[in-house]
Amino acid sequence: MRIVTDGTRLRDEHGRERVFHGINLVAKGDHEPHGSFIDRGFKGTWTKHDLEDLAARGFTLVRLGVMWAAVEPEPGAYDKDYLDWIVEQLDLIHDAGMAVLLDSHQDLYSQSFGDGAPYWATLSGHQFAATELWSDAYLTSAALHEALDAFWTNAPGPGGVGLQERFAAMWAHVAAKVGEHPAVVGYDLLNEPAPGSAAPDIFAALIGTFATVTGQDPHQVFADFEDPDAKLAQLARLEDEDVYRKIGDATVPLVQAFETDSVGPMMERVAAAVRAVDGETLLAREHSYFANMGVPSGQPALADTAWVYSPHGYDLTVDSPAIALSSNIRAGVIFSRHKETQNRLAVPVIVGEWGALSLGEGVHAHGEFLLDLFDSYGWSWTYWVWEPGFAGSEAAATLDRPRPIAFAGTAQSWRVEGKALHATWEGQDGEQPSVFFVPEWAQTQPITVRRDGVEIAVRQDGPWISVDPGLGYFELSPAR
Numbered sequence: 248m249r250i251v252t253d254g255t256r257l258r259d260e261h262g263r264e265r266v267f268h269g270i271n272l273v274a275k276g277d278h279e280p281h282g283s284f285i286d287r288g289f290k291g292t293w294t295k296h297d298l299e300d301l302a303a304r305g306f307t308l309v310r311l312g313v314m315w316a317a318v319e320p321e322p323g324a325y326d327k328d329y330l331d332w333i334v335e336q337l338d339l340i341h342d343a344g345m346a347v348l349l350d351s352h353q354d355l356y357s358q359s360f361g362d363g364a365p366y367w368a369t370l371s372g373h374q375f376a377a378t379e380l381w382s383d384a385y386l387t388s389a390a391l392h393e394a395l396d397a398f399w400t401n402a403p404g405p406g407g408v409g410l411q412e413r414f415a416a417m418w419a420h421v422a423a424k425v426g427e428h429p430a431v432v433g434y435d436l437l438n439e440p441a442p443g444s445a446a447p448d449i450f451a452a453l454i455g456t457f458a459t460v461t462g463q464d465p466h467q468v469f470a471d472f473e474d475p476d477a478k479l480a481q482l483a484r485l486e487d488e489d490v491y492r493k494i495g496d497a498t499v500p501l502v503q504a505f506e507t508d509s510v511g512p513m514m515e516r517v518a519a520a521v522r523a524v525d526g527e528t529l530l531a532r533e534h535s536y537f538a539n540m541g542v543p544s545g546q547p548a549l550a551d552t553a554w555v556y557s558p559h560g561y562d563l564t565v566d567s568p569a570i571a572l573s574s575n576i577r578a579g580v581i582f583s584r585h586k587e588t589q590n591r592l593a594v595p596v597i598v599g600e601w602g603a604l605s606l607g608e609g610v611h612a613h614g615e616f617l618l619d620l621f622d623s624y625g626w627s628w629t630y631w632v633w634e635p636g637f638a639g640s641e642a643a644a645t646l647d648r649p650r651p652i653a654f655a656g657t658a659q660s661w662r663v664e665g666k667a668l669h670a671t672w673e674g675q676d677g678e679q680p681s682v683f684f685v686p687e688w689a690q691t692q693p694i695t696v697r698r699d700g701v702e703i704a705v706r707q708d709g710p711w712i713s714v715d716p717g718l719g720y721f722e723l724s725p726a727r
Contacts, residue, residue, distance in 0.1 A: 248346050250432045250529055252553060256657070257595045257627065261679040264654040264672075266661075267597060267627035268646075269345065270301060272336075273312030273352050275362035280320075284329040289317040293633060295339050300638055302343040305650055305684030305710065309340050310435065310599055310629040312352040316365040319417045322405040330424050341430035348531060348557075348597065348629065349425070350435040351418065355384055356398065360391050363438075368410050370397035380566060385441055385536065386450045395443030399509040411513050415520035426525035433529035435557055435599060436517050441536035442505045449501045449537055456497035457481075460490050479572070482563055491580045495541040503545025506535050511547045518551050531557040533599060534588065541581040544588045556592055557599040558585035562613070571609035575616045582617070586624055598628035604642035605634070614645035622662050649689050652682040655716035666691055670723040674698070680706075680713040683723065692725035 249260040257265045274291040276284075284290060301309070317329045340347055353363025360375050361384075373390035384391055396402075401409035418436065425431050442449065454472070458465040461484050471477035485491050514532050521530065530551055534544035539559050548554075560581040562573040582598075589596050601617055604610040621628050630646060637643050649668035651661050655677050661670040666689040672681065685694065687710055694712055696705050699719045706713040714721065 248429060248432055249527070250346075252529070252555065252595055255589065255593060255595050255625075257555070257597075259653065261655075261677055262675065263677070263679055263681070264656065264658050265627075266625075266651050266653075266658070267308035267346065267629075268650050269306045269308030269310065269629040271310045271312070271350070271600065271629050271632040273310075273350070273632060274314075275312065275352065275354070276314055276317060276358060278358055280358070280366040284317045284320075284326055284332065287317070287320075289314055289329060290332060291336070292635060295343075297633070297638075298339050298343040298345070301633070302345050304643070304647055305652070305686070306345060307652060308346050308348060308432075308597075308627070308629055310348045310350045311336060311340070312350050313421060314352060314358075315363055315368070315414065315417055316358040318421060319413070320365055322367055322408070322413065323416075325417070325420050330421070333421075334425060334428065337425060337428045337430040341428070345430070346432045347428075347430045348433040348435055348599075349421070349431060350438055350599070352438045354439075355381065355388075355391055356395050356441070360384065360388070360394070364394075364398070364410075364414075367405050368398070368413060369394045370402055370404065370410070382566065385446050387447075392443040392446065395441060399443060399513070401513075411516055414513075415517045418517050419520040419524050422521045422528070423524040426528055431528060433531050433555065433597075434521060435531040435533070436514055436521075437533070438599075439533060439536045439539065439559060440506075440510045440513075442509070445501060445505055446537075449498050449542075452498045452501060453494055453537075453542075456494045457485075457490075460493050475567070475569075479569055482572075482574070485563070486574055486576050488576055488580055491541060491577055495543060495580070495584065498537065498542050499545070502535060502537050502542045506544060506546045510535055515550060518549055518554075522551065527553065530554040531597060531599070533557050533559060534585075538584070539581070541577070541584050543584050546588070546592075548592050548594070555595045555597050556585075556589055557597050558582075558588065559598070559600040560585060561601065561603055565603050570604060570607050571613075573610070573613040575613060578613070578617060579620065582620055582624075589624075596624070596626045598626055600631040601628060602630045602642065603632065604640075604645070606636050606640045606642070608641055610641055611645045614642060618645070618648065619663065625658065625660075647686055647688075649683065649685045652684055653679070655679060655681045655714070656721070667725045668694075668723065670721075672721050674717050674719045674721050676718060677716040680715055681721070683712040683714075684710050685712055686710050695724060695726045697722045
């Protein structure tokens with residue numbers, strides 16, 4: 248499959264507007280620096296059956312994690328066995344009927360602290376201490392701060408080669424290996440770029456503004472965020488869109504300086520390395536870590552023209568036992584910020600991560616709110632994350648709903664009301680149809696399509712609905 252950008256839209260090789268819905272598959276590995284990629288935990292546990300199940304749910308895109316530590320376990324030495332396994336996954340995903348966005352994944356920068364960079368690219372003299380909530384280490388760990396600062400300044404590593412140069416060369420090697428594979432539609436250059444020693448200042452600005460806006464003592468707010476019960480009480484104060492926006496606005500100078508001065512040049516370096524071996528495949532770039540929670544992103548556009556914006560967003564209850572208490576108000580602010588960024592950059596969006604609803608209960612309403620929001624914005628997305636047991640989870644049931652796959656023309660809008668899909672588009676001549684996915688449980692009423700007001704025939708194969716191409720204004724809806 249070949250995907251190109253057209254303003255804020257994605258189109259396939261047939262000229263159809265494509266909307267992708269899918270899921271993340273990531274094997275993060277462990278902290279063992281030596282041994283085979285299997286010994287180090289980089290082989291995913293999903294099966295061919297799992298991939299076929301995902302495709303049967305109407306998913307069309309997998310965001311597949313590719314770990315720097317697995318690709319390049321030693322400086323300049325690339326693991327052929329791991330890359331061959333990646334190609335095997337591409338084959339299986341393609342055979343199932345899905346495409347792939349390759350994701351250079353990281354959390355806490357490195358396998359030494361979390362996952363991502365190899366041990367030899369982790370330049371830090373401090374001892375790392377894990378935090379109860381893993382992501383709090385971004386705020387507190389001197390070891391992590393030092394390692395991140397080294398990466399963002401392209402500090403020399405083994406052989407005197409800059410860390411970013413190593414990272415860019417790794418990406419070029421991966422792209423040369425898989426760039427011609429028919430499943431690959433894009434490269435997500437770096438997951439959630441995070442600042443190093445600047446992170447505590449950014450968090451202090453967030454907490455300080457929160458305290459000021461809500462009339463509290465900053466020291467007490469800091470203390471409350473370290474106590475799970477007190478933190479929930481504080482989060483209740485953020486059930487106010489204006490308050491939440493003001494807090495995010497307070498850190499704009501710090502976050503946007505990091506995105507402009509550090510992340511932007513690194514992304515250009517990596518993009519140039521990829522383009523030296525692959526001139527066509529889409530590039531995806533993300534905002535920085537703190538924009539996940541609603542800080543406005545200042546990321547500059549890539550010089551390359553074939554790229555997409557891939558934001559992430561989670562409510563502040565993410566990765567905690569309180570996930571069922573996720574706030575639609577806060578999440579709505581987060582993704583409205585990302586919509587503002589898309590409007591500024593004028594590129595398509597594939598939401599790389601959202602949800603993280605895991606196997607919990609009581610998450611349907613929040614998930615449905617976000618799905619409706621993404622539909623209203625016309626966005627593609629990949630849900631975080633597949634895990635054993637996903638198929639029977641409430642999250643999977645929430646994701647099981649009607650969706651557009653391809654418009655032979657240009658989409659005007661789509662939405663899901665109850666069980667019913669409504670979609671409109673301006674048609675175009677061509678050889679390939681418009682395609683929609685409507686789960687059989689949602690087919691309680693016949694599906695009708697009108698072209699310039701006149702009902703036309705549709706083809707149906709189980710959950711798959713096809714509409715012949717042609718000029719005119721098309722409307723898909725339940726029978727009136």
